[in-house]
């Protein structure tokens with residue numbers, strides 16, 4: 001990064017703000033969360049937008065606010081009801097944390113969403129970016145923000161040589177994010193405008209430099225190094241896991257489901273009984289291991305039938321191969337049913353309404369498809 005770069009100078013910064021705001025007023029998308037100053041609604045949108053596209057979020061945002069118009073109504077809803085409104089957005093952890101946060105705001109802040117940075121930052125699921133976004137968009141506070149789009153945009157405007165996630169890279173990006181904001185009012189608009197330019201113009205691949213309002217100020221454009229900045233991250237180091245899920249149903253056609261415990265991957269969501277078989281070398285040894293694990297956890301013997309589905313999915317740094325089998329509980333054994341975690345026998349209708357883990361949902365869809373084909 002060069003020290004004397006134009007975007008670090010007061011004149012350059014003020015020009016950058018002017019150009020960004022002008023472009024935004026003419027080109028910015030009219031999104032529903034941009035026409036409100038309610039911190040609760042902005043918070044809902046920010047959490048929904050994490051890892052989810054704008055077009056997907058819009059209908060969920062409207063439905064969610066229609067059912068939970070304020071933080072108290074969200075706090076007083078049941079978690080299952082919140083999950084139901086979230087179904088289809090994925091990453092249910094966000095919904096669970098929002099529910100917890102709403103309860104905390106109700107208890108600790110008398111049901112009023114806080115407006116000081118520290119209090120907002122301390123709420124579950126709200127990081128530095130989200131706290132800054134809520135307060136700058138709702139109350140025009142001078143809070144810097146760095147998220148995926150501004151991170152890429154600022155890296156290019158600064159010609160950042162470090163990886164954006166490195167300590168030095170982050171320090172440069174956040175310093176610039178603060179510096180770019182006007183001293184008095186207008187921080188909310190500047191943040192919105194720069195996020196929008198990052199998202200709509202300064203694209204990860206093939207940025208639209210020829211129509212970019214900031215191209216005159218951009219050293220990355222001038223040096224033609226858009227493909228090298230941001231500096232690419234090294235590839236992820238994955239751990240491979242193998243798991244088996246059991247689709248167990250009783251004589252009434254109800255399926256055995258379990259709710260994932262608080263320390264598990266999909267805490268709070270429902271899933272088919274699932275077992276790690278990574279150490280097993282063959283399918284026969286997997287079946288023995290799963291039967292033993294089932295007896296240990298649920299207190300009953302299980303008969304494992306035919307394989308019905310196989311899928312691969314990735315969660316954080318894990319690559320998981322999931323095989324699923326039909327299975328039956330051996331009711332001839334009069335052992336006590338152990339409930340190590342919350343379990344449920346759910347019929348087809350009930351199961352279709354449960355908030356399932358993402359791979360549990362894929363498995364359930366496959367079970368339904370197989371039943372319809374029969």
Ligand code: SF4
Nearest residue numbers: 202209212215218221
């Ligand atoms: S000129 Fe190109 S690289 Fe520079 S900020 Fe604009 S879109 Fe991004």
